[in-house]
Amino acid sequence: MSSSALARNAGDAARSSSDARLSVEQVSYAYSANPSQAPLFTLEATSFQAKPGEIVAILGPNASGKSTLLKLISGALAPLSGRILLDGFVTHSLTPRTRAQRIAVVQQESRLLFPARAWEFVLQGRHAHSRTLRFESEDDVIIAKNALAQVGAADLSDRWMDQISGGEKQRVILARALAQQPLLLLLDEPTLHLDIAAQVDLLHSLRRLAAENRYTVVVVTHELNLAAEYADQVVLMQRGRCLRVGPPAAIYQRELLEQVFQTPLTVALGSSGRPHVTVLSER
C-alpha cells in the first residue's frame, strides 16, 4: 500500500493512507525536444492524495505543468520519477484497457471524422468493459442511458454530435466518461469553451456525481473562483513546481496568488463560506 510524505501541506490533518484512492507520489517529468539539448523539466516532484468523492483542482497559470500532471495521472505519460497509484495499482503499468476501466478522461472537444449520434458516442465508453467482437449487451445500453440521464442529456440521445451546441456536447462527452464507470474522472480545462451558465452547470454536476457515485475527480483549471467554489483540494502550480496542496482556504492567500498569477487581486470570504477572488484592474 502507499506511504505518503506530503512535505508541503499546510494545515491538513493526517490522512489515513487507506482512505486515499489516488496517490501521486513525488512524480516528475521532463522531456527534451532535441536529443542534444539538456532535458526541459516540465514538472518537478509533486505529490498529493485524493479520496473517493473528492474533487481536486490543479490550479495555475499557463505553462505551469498542470496538463502534464494530468497526463501523468491518466497514464498517457510515464513519470520520470515517482509513481501514481490508483487503489494500489500503478497507473502507467496497466494495459490501456484496464486503465480505461478505472480512469476516464474528459477532453475539451471531440473531433469526429465521420458523423455519429450521441448515444453511439456514449456507448464508446463501454468499450473498455466489453470483450473483443462482443456486441453491446443490454447492460451496456442501460449504463449508457443512465450516464446520459445523469448529466441531464437524455433528450440528446438521438441527436447528431455535430449538430448540438458546445455545452450540450460537453455534457455528452462527460456522459461517455461516466459510461466507463471509472474510479477516477479527469478533466482538462473543461470550462474553456463554455459560457458561464454552462460552466457552473458542469461543476455543479461534477460535485453531485462525485458525491453520488463516489468518483474521485481531478480538474485542471485556471479559473480561480470556480476552483475555490467547487474543489475540496487545490494543487497550486507555478512553472512546473507544485507550490502548495490543501483545501481552498489554505491556498487562497493573497500574496501567494498574486505571486503565482502575477496580477493584483483581493481574496474575500464568499457567501458560501468559500474564498472568493476579485482581480483588480490595472492601476
Place this chain on the structure above:
Amino acid sequence: MTQVSIPRFQSAVCVTVAAMLCAAPPLLAQSASSATPAATPLFREVTDEAGRTVRIPQPVRRIVSLAPSLTETIYDLGLQDRLVGDTDYCDYPPDAKTKTKVGGAINPSLEQIAALHPDLVLMAKSLNRLETVYSLDNLGISAYAVDPHTVDGIISSSKKLADVLGAPEAGDLIAANLQRRLADLHHRIGALPPKRVLFAVWTEPLISIGKDTFIADALRRAGAVSIVDSSQDWPQVNLEEVARLQPDYLVFAASHAESVAPQLDALARLPGWRIIDAVRDRRYAVISEAVNRPAPRIVEAIEDLAKQLHPEAFAEKPEAGKEKPGKEIPPPPHQSFLHLPLDIHSSSSEALSRGGCVCAR
C-alpha cells in the same frame, strides 16, 4: 436469447460461413478437366521460339492467330482454311477480316478463343502478353510463339511454323522463294554503299527502331543502315542527334502514301525538323506497312525500299505487273518523291483482294 448463447451462436455462424467461403474459391476454380472429352491421342512436342516446350495435338486442324504477322504467314502458307480466329488487327489479306475475331493482341478474350476450340494458338513474343501464354497453359490450350529478330529469322520462323502446322512443303517453298528474291537483291545492290536512313515510327515524339529489331535488319537488306544505334526496341530519338548525324533519307511506313503526304509537308515547316537536310530536301522514302510485320510480305517492302534508295541498280526494271508463278502479287508501287503522281490503281490490286496465296504449281 441470453447473453451467454449469443456469442456461441455468433461464432458458430461466423465459423461456418468462413469455412464455406474459404473452401469455395479453390473448389470452384478447379479445372473441369473431367468435363472435357478424352484427349486426342496424338501429340507432338516442339520447342517454340520463346524457349517453351509446347505439346501440339496432331493434326493441327483449328488455328487461332494472335498476331497479324502470323495471320499473314498462314495465308502465305495456304493454310487459311484452318484459321478459325484472329485478332481485330488482322487485316491482310482482306479475307483475314472475315475470320472470327478474338479481340486485341494484348487483350484477347480467353472465352472467345476457347469457344473456337483451337488445336493451337499462335503468338508473337514481341506483341502478345506473357500472361496470355500462362492463361492458355492453365486452360490446357497449346500456344506456340515466334520471335524473329532478323529477316532470315522471319524466313526460318515461317519455315518452322509450316513444319509445326504439318505443311513443311509449303514452308520450304516460301523460304526458297524469299531467299531467291533476297539473293537477287543482294546481287544488285550488295556492292553499293548503304544509304544512311532514319526510320521514323512516330514523329511526335520521334521514335525509331532499335538495332536488334527485324526492321533494322530489313533496312540493311534494302541497302540502308539505320543511324539509330540503340538496344531498345522502340527508342525515342533526339532531334538534335538526328541533325548531327544528317541521314540521307527519312523512311516512313504507311498504307497509302497520299495519306502521309500532307504530314510530311507539315514536317518540313516545323523548326526542329527543318535543320535536317533530308527533311528540307524532301528526301523521303515511303514504303508499305508490311515492313512493320515480321511476315513474308516484308520482302516486298525491302525490295520497294531498295528501288527507292538505289534506283540506279534497277535501271532495267523487271516487267511491271508480270506475275511470277508461285509468287504473291506485289503491292502497288509507292511514291518515293512526293511531287510525282501516285499510281495505286494497278491491276494487281484486284488480285490482292482475292487474297493471293502461295500455291505449289
Place this chain on the structure above:
Amino acid sequence: MRPLTFRRLFFQCLILAVILFVVVVVAMKFGAVPVSLYALGRDVLRFLLGQTSQISTDYGLILWNIRLPRILLAIIVGASLSVAGTSFQALLRNPLADPYVLGVSSGASVGAILALIATPYLALPPAVSALLTPMGAFLGAAATIAAVYFLGRREGQIDSTTLLLGGVITASFLNAIIMFLLSTVTSGNTRGMAFWLMGDLSTSYQKSVFWFLGIGFFVATGAIYTTATDLNLLLAGEKEAMHLGVDVPRVRLVVYIAASFLTGLAVSVSGSIAYVGLIVPHIMRLIFGSDHRTLLPTAALGGAIALVFADTLARTVVAPTELAVGAVTAVVGAPLFIYLLRRGAS
C-alpha cells in the same frame, strides 16, 4: 437508441450476399460467348450433384474454367481492396485514403515488372514461371510495406501523419522507377506491362493461387475485424481512443500490416484497379453508418459486387476486345466520387 446487434449485422450482410449472388449469375450469363440461363442453371445443378462429366462441353470449358474463376477473382480482389480501403481510411483518419496511398501497389508493380524482365533468363518449369509475376508483385508489395513501416515510425510507433507522408513519398518514388523501367527496358513486353498497370482480371490462374488468395483474405480480414471497435474509437481521435481503452500502437500495427497485405494480394494478381478501395467504403458508410463492425463485412461484399459488375462490363461492352477493368472502374468511379464529395459537402 438502437445499438448494433448480431442479428441486424447478419441480415445486412445477407442482403448484400443475395445481391452478390444475383450479380454473379448475371456475370455468368454474359460474356463474349452467350450462355442461356436455362443451360446455366442445368449445368450448375449437375456441377453441384457431381455429374461434371455431363456438363455440356460446348461452353462448359468457358463457364467453369474461364468465366467462373474470373468472377471469383473479381470477388476476392474487390473484397480485399474494399476492406483495405476502409481500414486505411480509419488508420490514417483520412477519408481520401485508398489502398494504394501508402505505395503498396507501386511496389507491387515494380516487382511485377522486374519479374517480367527476369522471366526469359530463368529456366523454370512452366507451372512455376506462371507464378513469377504474381510472386514478384507480392514480394515488391511486402518490401514496400516494410520500408514504409520504418519510414512511418516516430518514437518507435506508427504515427498516422508520418505514415501517410512516408507512404506518399515512397509511392511517388516507386512510380518514377516504374516510368524509368518502362522507358528503358530492352527486353520484356512493356506494352503488356502497361495493360497490367491499369488493372486487369483476364489472367487465368492456377488453383494454388486461389487457395492463397482465399486463405490470405480471410486471415487478414479476420485480423482487422478483431480491431473493429478499436477502429470506431480511433475515428474519435487517437488520444481519446487510448483513454477509452484502445491499445493504439498495437491496433495501428495490426491494421497496417493486414490491410497492406490485402492490398498486396489484390494487386499481385490484378494490377492496380482504381477507385474500388476508395469509393465502396464511402458508399457503405452512407448506407450502413460508420460502425466498423458493420462496415468491414459490408464493404467486402460491396467491393465484390462492384468489381464483378465492372469486370462484366469490361469484357462485354466491346467484346471480344477486353477493356482493362481499371479503366471501367475509373470511368464509373470518378463521377461517383465527385457526387459523394458534393453530397458530403452540402
